[in-house]
Amino acid sequence: xxxxxxxxxxxxxxxxxxxxxxxxxxxxxxxxxxxxxxxxxxxxxxxxxxxxxxxxxxxxxxxxxxxxxxxxxxxxxxxxxxxxxxxxx
Amino acid sequence: xxxxxxxxxxxxxxxxxxxxxxxxxxxxxxxxxxxxxxxxxxxxxxxxxxxxxxxxxxxxxxxxxxxxxxxxxxxxxxxxxxxxxxxxxxxxxxxxxxxxxxxxxxxxxxxxxxxxxxxxxxxxxxxxxxxxxxxxxxxxxxxxxxxxxxxxxxxxxxxxxxxxxxxxxxxxxxxxxxxxxxxxxxxxxxxxxxxxxxxxxxxxxxxxxxxxxxxxxxxxxxxxxxxxxxxxxxxxxxxxxxxxxxxxxxxxxxxx
Amino acid sequence: xxxxxxxxxxxxxxxxxxxxxxxxxxxxxxxxxxxxxxxxxxxxxxxxxxxxxxxxxxxxxxxxxxxxxxxxxxxxxxxxxxxxxxxxxxxxxxxxxxxxxxxxxxxxxxxxxxx
Numbered sequence: 001x002x003x004x005x006x007x008x009x010x011x012x013x014x015x016x017x018x019x020x021x022x023x024x025x026x027x028x029x030x031x032x033x034x035x036x037x038x039x040x041x042x043x044x045x046x047x048x049x050x051x052x053x054x055x056x057x058x059x060x061x062x063x064x065x066x067x068x069x070x071x072x073x074x075x076x077x078x079x080x081x082x083x084x085x086x087x088x089x
Numbered sequence: 090x091x092x093x094x095x096x097x098x099x100x101x102x103x104x105x106x107x108x109x110x111x112x113x114x115x116x117x118x119x120x121x122x123x124x125x126x127x128x129x130x131x132x133x134x135x136x137x138x139x140x141x142x143x144x145x146x147x148x149x150x151x152x153x154x155x156x157x158x159x160x161x162x163x164x165x166x167x168x169x170x171x172x173x174x175x176x177x178x179x180x181x182x183x184x185x186x187x188x189x190x191x192x193x194x195x196x197x198x199x200x201x202x203x204x205x206x207x208x209x210x211x212x213x214x215x216x217x218x219x220x221x222x223x224x225x226x227x228x229x230x231x232x233x234x235x236x237x238x239x240x241x242x243x244x245x246x247x248x249x250x251x252x253x254x255x256x257x258x259x260x261x262x263x264x265x266x267x268x269x270x271x272x273x274x275x276x277x278x279x280x281x282x283x284x285x286x287x288x289x290x291x292x293x294x295x296x297x298x299x300x301x302x303x304x305x306x307x308x309x310x311x312x313x314x315x316x317x318x319x320x321x322x323x324x325x326x327x328x329x330x331x332x333x334x335x336x337x338x339x340x341x342x343x344x345x
Numbered sequence: 346x347x348x349x350x351x352x353x354x355x356x357x358x359x360x361x362x363x364x365x366x367x368x369x370x371x372x373x374x375x376x377x378x379x380x381x382x383x384x385x386x387x388x389x390x391x392x393x394x395x396x397x398x399x400x401x402x403x404x405x406x407x408x409x410x411x412x413x414x415x416x417x418x419x420x421x422x423x424x425x426x427x428x429x430x431x432x433x434x435x436x437x438x439x440x441x442x443x444x445x446x447x448x449x450x451x452x453x454x455x456x457x458x459x460x
Contacts, residue, residue: 002121002397006347009354012388016358016381020365025373032377039384046391047401048419049231050145053223054426057239062325063380063430065246069332070437071373074444076336099367103360110356119348121397128394128415132402135416136409144402144413148420160424167431174438230405235427302405321427328434332441 001045008042025071029064036060140298141228141307149233150313154292158277161317165274168324175331201252209251216244224318228307234314238321245326249333258337261330266323273320280309280316351392358385372440372450376433383429387422394418 015035022028036059043052118124131152132144141147149157224237248257281292289295292309299306346353358381365378394415400407402416440450447455 006350009351009388013354013357013361016361016384019381020361020368020378023370023374025371025377028374028377032380035381035384039387043387043391046395047399047414048145048391048422049401049403050143050233050236051387051419051422051426053231053236054239054423057236057243058426058430059384061243062239063433065243066328066332066430066434066437067373067377069329070441073332073335073441074450077445095367099364103363107356107360111353114349114352114356117349117352120351120392121395123394123396123399123415125415128413128417131416132413133409136404142404144404144416145419145423148416149423153417153420157424160428163428164431167428167435170435171438174435174442231401231403233423235424239427324431328431331438 004045005042008038008045012038012042026068029067029071032067033060033064036063136301139294139307139310140301141310142302143228143230143233145231146227146233146314147307147310150227150310150317151292151294151307154281154313157313157317158281158292161274161277161320164321164324165270168270168327171328171331175334177334206251206253209247210253213244213247216247217241220244220318220322225311225315226304227314228310229302229304234317235321238318239325241318241322242325242329246329254337254340258341261326266326266330269319270323270327273316273318273323276316277313277320280312351388355385355389355392358382358388370451372443372452372455373437375452376436376440379436380429380433387425390418390422 012035015031015038019028019031019035022031036055039059040052040055043049043055131148135144135147135152136142139147139151141151220237220239220241222237223232223240224234227233227237245257245260248260284293284295285291287295294308294310296308296312298308305311362378362380362382362385365381366375369375369378394417396412396414399412399414402413402419443455444450449455
């Protein structure tokens with residue numbers, strides 16, 4: 001059980017570095033979902049099922065969902081502005 | 090201060106902070122050895138004092154219930170902030186002109202197959218039921234109000250994915266969702282005040298504790314867990330609706 | 346070194362989050378790096394409360410005399426995970442509004458107040 005915990009912590013360290021080095025925002029959201037799932041697995045291995053349930057629902061599903069909604073709304077507005085400029089020309 | 094200088098300054102400070110932290114962390118007890126007394130004290134007492142088998146939820150909603158009240162109000166004010174920032178403004182003529190035109194690129198997503206639509210719609214009822222089970226059984230098994238609330242709030246998104254936008258809009262924009270958010274937060278504080286009426290301190294467990302392992306046991310823990318579940322559901326549904334409001338209104342204008 | 350391994354991982358994740366904030370070119374990238382900064386505290390809390398050979402502190406099917414891990418630290422983390430998501434939603438609402446009024450998502454272009 002300790003070997004699993006040590007391996008998971010190493011994977012978390014590598015994932016955290018990979019997320020901050022990703023430049024495209026949409027790719028980062030998928031990586032954030034994977035990171036949340038890794039955390040849920042770590043909570044489960046370290047004998048905390050309550051927090052693992054919380055992390056799976058929030059950190060792997062609800063948080064990337066909200067970031068994705070914000071990105072979609074910004075892209076929506078940019079496309080509308082570009083369409084208006086093209087029509088105005 | 091340009092970019093390169095900022096990065097150099099960050100690396101220098103990170104090295105310094107890291108060195109001091111690692112020197113300090115070397116003095117902590119080794120990993121796997123737990124020395125603090127309070128964890129063992131509560132684990133020995135919680136089942137007998139409160140008749141609740143889930144010790145973590147007994148701590149969250151009873152022994153340290155006041156902290157959870159504060160966190161719930163953080164949630165409430167954050168959702169109020171989101172609604173204030175993203176509500177549609179009275180732009181007047183400019184907003185109406187913008188919303189008349191519609192670029193073709195909004196409409197060209199591929200339609201889902203019917204098997205996926207049927208299956209996703211069928212999962213909606215199951216998700217809501219599962220969320221209610223987790224939110225109300227907080228004192229017995231891992232779960233509780235926070236987790237169950239998020240599970241119920243994620244269920245309407247299944248309807249949106251199955252392209253049933255009309256049902257999704259009808260569920261999510263109903264004014265009773267706002268009422269439930271305030272109601273859940275207020276009910277938590279009211280349960281605390283009920284203890285004051287009897288003469289005990291705020292948020293004491295005054296409802297009769299039942300048999301350990303029963304659903305209707307452990308007094309106010311079950312009641313508070315359900316209130317928190319109601320509030321978290323309403324909070325997440327409101328946030329999702331605020332972000333999607335523009336896109337939903339445009340789709341409704343397109344079809345109708 | 347293996348005895349204090351999770352504390353070093355917590356410091357590494359914290360510094361990764363800060364590196365993301367300092368280096369970011371897009372406001373949403375900055376918000377996601379802030380989320381990673383927040384998760385480093387979970388690693389630290391979990392490492393403090395763990396006990397080798399301990400069971401989970403749920404007595405639904407084990408008898409109440411067994412050695413368990415610390416439940417207080419888990420109670421701290423449980424509410425924190427859910428509240429963090431809502432605070433990130435508020436930050437993202439501010440990012441969306443800044444994009445609407447300023448027209449850009451780069452942090453360096455939003456330096457001066459307008460209008």
